[in-house]
């Protein structure tokens with residue numbers, strides 16, 4: 001029996017559906033208006049698709065924020081009592097206002113590494129959601145990565161940090177490749193070394209759970225090459241720059257959510 005439906009079979013909806021069936025949560029139903037997308041989704045074992053929500057089945061909303069209001073009335077008509085929205089900037093109160101008072105709403109901010117099962121998501125309860133609803137939301141998003149719990153007001157900062165964070169890392173990757181090439185490396189070599197360096201460093205952070213400052217000191221001999229490089233970052237106030245980057249993205253998230 002289908003116990004979960006995903007409204008919106010785009011990038012995030014498909015990634016969630018794939019992650020959930022891979023974790024034994026089949027069958028998952030995806031509601032998607034475009035026949036071409038439905039044809040793709042139907043090729044995934046354990047996934048079914050259609051163009052109307054199923055009655056009474058818990059729903060994940062994975063459509064663009066401006067489309068959210070349009071999908072809420074059909075969900076209300078279908079008698080859906082539990083909803084997890086991953087739409088950026090759409091507040092739980094706005095979602096609740098379109099649904100019957102018995103419907104519980106949880107909101108999440110995921111990020112794109114969810115597409116490869118390595119997402120970082122934060123979830124926050126709406127006014128009527130309880131601990132069991134948060135457990136449910138965590139088990140859904142846990143299929144595509146790690147999940148933390150926050151208050152809804154913190155979701156803007158989450159957006160500024162982990163929501164937009166992958167793009168910060170991609171920019172650093174671009175800069176590292178260009179810098180390697182500027183120092184005489186073949187572009188393909190610089191590209192390969194950059195990708196693996198970021199993966200290796202991220203894996204060390206993740207697997208050891210060690211304080212990043214300790215990991216940094218472990219590879220920084222006094223007077224050595226890494227120290228020479230890091231000194232340039234410190235002179236340029238990288239920490240202050242990153243604080244401004246996250247603050248700007250957080251502020252933009254607040255503006256868009258108004």
Ligand SMILES: NC(=O)c1ccc[n+]([C@@H]2O[C@H](COP(=O)([O-])OP(=O)(O)OC[C@H]3O[C@@H](n4cnc5c(N)ncnc54)[C@H](OP(=O)(O)O)[C@@H]3O)[C@@H](O)[C@H]2O)c1
Nearest residue numbers: 008009010011012031034062063064065086087088110112
């Ligand atoms: N991608 C990310 O990294 C990321 C991160 C955090 C949050 N989010 C949030 O996740 C949500 C989905 O993002 P995405 O990147 O997956 O977008 P996307 O690829 O554009 O997917 C949205 C899907 O919803 C479909 N849709 C449109 N109207 C619909 C309706 N009335 N009923 C059901 N489905 C409908 C769209 O179909 P058509 O193409 O035919 O319109 C499309 O397939 C957004 O709200 C975004 O804010 C995404």
